[in-house]
Amino acid sequence: MKKANLAVGVIGILLSAYVIITAAGFPENRSAVDPGAAYFPTLMAAFMGAMCILLIVLTLTGKAAGLQEVLTITPGIKRAAVGVLIFVAYCFLFKPLGFVLDTIWFSFTCMLLLQNRKYAKMAIVSLLTGIVIYMIFANLLGAKLPAGLLRGLL
Amino acid sequence: MTNISLFFSSMASLITDPKCLILIFVSVAAGIVVGALPGLTATMGVALMVPFTYSMDMEYGLPMLMGIYCSAVYGGSISAILLNTPGTPAAAATVLDGYTMAKKGQAGRALSMSVLASTIGGLIGVIVMIVAAPAMSKIALKFTSAEFAVIALFGLSVIVSISGESLLKGFISAGLGLILCCIGLDPMDGYPRFTFGSMNLFSGLELVPVLIGLFAVSECLVSIETIEHTANVESKLERLISPLADIKRCLWHIVKSGILGTFIGCIPGAGSDIACFVAYGEAKRSSRHSDEFGKGCIEGVAAPESANNAVGGGAMIPMLSLGVPGDPVTAVLIGALMIQGLTPGPLLYRDHQDVVYLIFAAMFVANIFMFLVATAGLPVFTKVISIDKNTLVPIIFVLCMVGSFSLRNNVFDVWTTLAFGVIGYLMQKVKLPIAPILLALILGPMAEENLRRMLVANDGSYMPLTSPICLVLFALSIFMVVSSLKKQKKSKSTGKE
Helix, strand or coil, X not given: CHHHHHHHHHHHHHHHHHHHHHHHCCCCCCCCCCXXXXXXXXXXXXXXXXXXXXXXXXXXXXXXXXXXXCCCCCHHHXXXXXXXXXXXXXXXXXXXXXXXXXXXXXXHHHHHHCCCCCHHHHHHHHHHHHHHHHHHHHHHCCCCCCCHHHCCCC | CCHHHHHHHHHHHHHCCHHHHHHHHHHHHHHHHHHHCCCCCHHHHXXXXXXXXXXCCHHHHHHHHHHHHHHHHHHHHHHHHHHCCCCCHHHCCHHHHHHHHHHCCCHHHHHHHHHHHHHHHHHHHHHHHXXXXXXXXXXXXXXXXXXXXXXXXXXXXXXXXXXXXXXXXXXXHHHHHHHHCCCEECCCCCCEECCCCCHHHCCCCCHHHHHHHHHHHHHHHHHHHHCCCCCXXXXXXXXXXXXXXXXXXXXXXHHHHHHHHHHHHHCCCCCHHXXXXXXXXXXHXXXXXXXXXXXCCCHXXXXXXXXXXXXXXXXXXXXXXXXXXXXXXXXXXXXXHHHCCCCCCHHHHHHCHHHHHHHHHHHHHHHHHHHHHXXXXXXXHHHHCCCCHHHHHHHHHHHHHHHHHHHHCCHHHHHHHHHHHHHHHHHHHCCCCCHHHHHHHHHHHHHXXXXXXXXXXXXXXXXXXXXXXXXXXXXXXXXXXXXXXXXXHHHHHHHHC
């Protein structure tokens, strides 16, 4: 957890610095008594930056909580990373492919990633997921889900 | 009209509307299923239900949300009793005696008592809420912007209780939330902050896609990482209704735990997981059968189940009267109310009394429905825990995405959900608590707007922060922080021993 803590601390400090620098460029407040648009973000970024510095110091001095835990890249984490890629692909294809087709390939691939091997069941569940959810949201709840390649059919 | 007559008129309109009753029935059943499946929390259930309510009228959408909110906590007891795995953290204490009873062949006895205790506890919470919340909001109506700024701070002090093992990481998580809530137009002069020129960010980050990402998508990624194989459960139940002897034996503990749970629920941050253990401890202390606790004692099931369901009513009191979420679930409910154009807080009572009493009536009816649905459907719900979670993961993810998209029919919200899902997953990996971000996203704008409004109204003076109400709220915040820190220190030293 030491490396993870240090990474959290550094990312937090960088984010705080970015917020403070960007907020410094906000226009001056129009009212003399209003602290202005930069006031709150600067205050919050300073707070977060201070907490991140404290986390780094406590981690380096061995006083931070949970340091004994070790964060390793397990096969499970690698699988989750593949999952993120599938999720990203699903979002990319959401509009061009359309909700139903996008959901069918996604559900099947996701179940495959989750080590399901009953292909017939997976195919039926994927098909039903795409069609049933589309019918509930588009027909019953009035959502404008993208039809994509099935435009004209749905 | 008095509070009581308002409540009864809301009840009457609710129970005479068949569509509303059907929706409550569906949401209660869905809540029990969500609660029963280990890994699916009440927060996730409510977050997934929110998109279904976008296009609904308020009188249908709100009862649906209340239905799932009330029943998901109860659902956790099913897997606690049958699998030795609490479906939700709120059922952690139920495992102690519930599972032992199931091993002795008394699963039906434990499950039927769990239903009864949950219902009575839930109803106690609702009754206290009906009495206390309007009174509290009447006081809150006298608050100025200074008091509201301090209330936001008071709400943020909850972070201490929900930060898990590292308070520092809880503060970092809250800091991130407080920075994220600055995205969008400045609340006073409309200057765009951190929008990167995107019109989609001008109104700030939409709360619902963020919370669906943090609480549901991140859990999908955790499920992909861990891949759990479903347990096969022997779910033959010897009874569906508690025997009179058990009811007589447990009634006092149920009522006492219900009251205890409601008051614990009122304290922001002290959720149902704390309430169930406090009630269990109290029942064990005061029971004539204290030596049987841990060995399959029926009171050990009744007390925590009553307390954890009563927390719901208690947690709604600060949410409805002050706009301060008591726990992550009520934070999600705030998001749902905001979508309907409502802002929880004292003004809700003044301007939308019908909505407030609709919520009260819906929670009351949802608890009654929970008893009926759970009792009649117990044999079915016990089979639910055998559903293959690996098949559910893609369905949950698709529901997350379609829910985010339907909010504004905008793909940008889909990307927001995915981004926060990944952020939530990474945060879990590095042990950064997620709930403080959500709390900060809700309370941050309230703090900034009221603080700046106070400064403008008082010529830049901070003196209004020294008003008696502010000082009391400051004192309460400090008390909460110090007592939580003491409790954390104590539990750490107990752990070391």
